[in-house]
Amino acid sequence: SQQGEEDPQALSIQEGENATMNCSYKTSINNLQWYRQNSGRGLVHLILIRSNEREKHSGRLRVTLDTSKKSSSLLITASRAADTASYFCATVQETSGSRLTFGEGTQLTVNP
Amino acid sequence: KAGVTQTPRYLIKTRGQQVTLSCSPISGHRSVSWYQQTPGQGLQFLFEYFSETQRNKGNFPGRFSGRQFSNSRSEMNVSTLELGDSALYLCASSPGFVRNTEAFFGQGTRLTVV
Numbered sequence: 001s002q003q004g005e006e007d008p009q010a011l012s013i014q015e016g017e018n019a020t021m022n023c024s025y026k027t028s029i030n031n032l033q034w035y036r037q038n039s040g041r042g043l044v045h046l047i048l049i050r051s052n053e054r055e056k057h058s059g060r061l062r063v064t065l066d067t068s069k070k071s072s073s074l075l076i077t078a079s080r081a082a083d084t085a086s087y088f089c090a091t092v093q094e095t096s097g098s099r100l101t102f103g104e105g106t107q108l109t110v111n112p
Numbered sequence: 113k114a115g116v117t118q119t120p121r122y123l124i125k126t127r128g129q130q131v132t133l134s135c136s137p138i139s140g141h142r143s144v145s146w147y148q149q150t151p152g153q154g155l156q157f158l159f160e161y162f163s164e165t166q167r168n169k170g171n172f173p174g175r176f177s178g179r180q181f182s183n184s185r186s187e188m189n190v191s192t193l194e195l196g197d198s199a200l201y202l203c204a205s206s207p208g209f210v211r212n213t214e215a216f217f218g219q220g221t222r223l224t225v226v
Contacts, residue, residue, distance in 0.1 A: 033214060040149075040200060042116075043217040088155065098209040099145070099168050102155035 006089060006103040014111050019076040021106040023089030024069075030092040032065055033100065034074050037086045046074070046087075079110045114139065116205050116218035124224045130191040133221045137184050137205030143167075144186040145215065146178060149200040158201075161186055162209065193225045 007022045023032070031050045035043040047063045049056045049072070055064050062075040076083055086107050090100040117136040125131050137144050145168075146158040157170040161180035178188040184205075190197055200222050204215035 030212075035217075040220075040222075042202060042219040043204075043215075045214045045216060048214045090155075098143070098160055098162075099157040099170065100147075100155075100204075100215060101157065102147075104154050 006087075006106045008106060009104070010107045010109070012109040012111065013079060015079060015081055017079055017110075019079050019083070019108055019110070021074045021087050021089075021108070023072045023074070023103050025072075025089075025091050025101075025103075026070065027091075028094045029067070030094050032063075032072050033090045033092070034061075034063060034072075035088045035090060035102075037088065037105075039085075043088065076108075079108075081110050081112045083110050084108060116203055116216055118201075118203050118218035118221050120221060121219065122222045122224075124226060125193050126226055127193055127195060129193050130189060131193060131223060132187055132189045133201055133203075133223070135186045135188075135203030135205075135218060137186070137203075138216055141205040141207050141216075142184055143206040143209055144180055144184060145204045145206070146186070146188050147202045147204065148172075149202060149220070150198070155202075158188065167209075190223075195225050197223065198225045199223060 005024050033048045034046040037043050049063050049065045060077045065072045086105045088102050088105045090102045119134045143162045145160040149155045160168040164180045175191045180186045200220045202220045203218045206215045
């Protein structure tokens with residue numbers, strides 16, 4: 001079953017704009033990870049944020065985590081056409097061992 | 113360092129047949145996990161292997177099985193294929209348990225059951 005729900009399901013923006021994707025989950029987590037997938041290919045790991053962290057940065061990416069609201073957001077700044085992809089959040093729940101439980105994903109389209 | 117390698121990339125099988133998919137993890141990684149991705153169900157966890165032992169299993173029927181070898185390479189097997197088994201099967205490797213570190217995914221095997 002899907003742990004997370006992602007919002008929006010689809011997002012279309014112009015190059016140079018910022019893109020924000022949100023993820024909500026239901027149970028306590030050990031960590032939350034964001035992945036990118038291009039056209040049904042493999043998943044590329046973007047950022048891992050642990051349950052005791054509130055914010056992490058990696059290049060143009062910023063991830064926040066609010067465990068009290070059981071939600072996370074991924075911000076991509078100054079987007080590029082190459083950022084067009086599906087973005088998934090995945091949680092490692094405290095009670096589920098070592099599996100990733102994925103959300104349904106957000107399809108981001110960046111128009112040149 | 114080479115990434116995660118999955119073979120074959122594409123596969124077409126007939127209902128009732130069985131199939132074996134292979135995954136070679138990143139050198140030094142001891143954990144290998146398998147996921148199924150379909151348009152209807154999304155990404156779902158199949159199982160995780162660490163040091164040749166299955167450590168975790170998802171909610172899939174017994175037709176889905178796997179194993180890990182001493183060199184950390186892993187195979188998954190699906191017997192008595194059904195049309196609903198058509199999916200992208202993704203393998204992920206990690207240096208340790210995924211609860212402590214990120215996972216690195218292969219390009220996947222696209223299985224079509226006809």
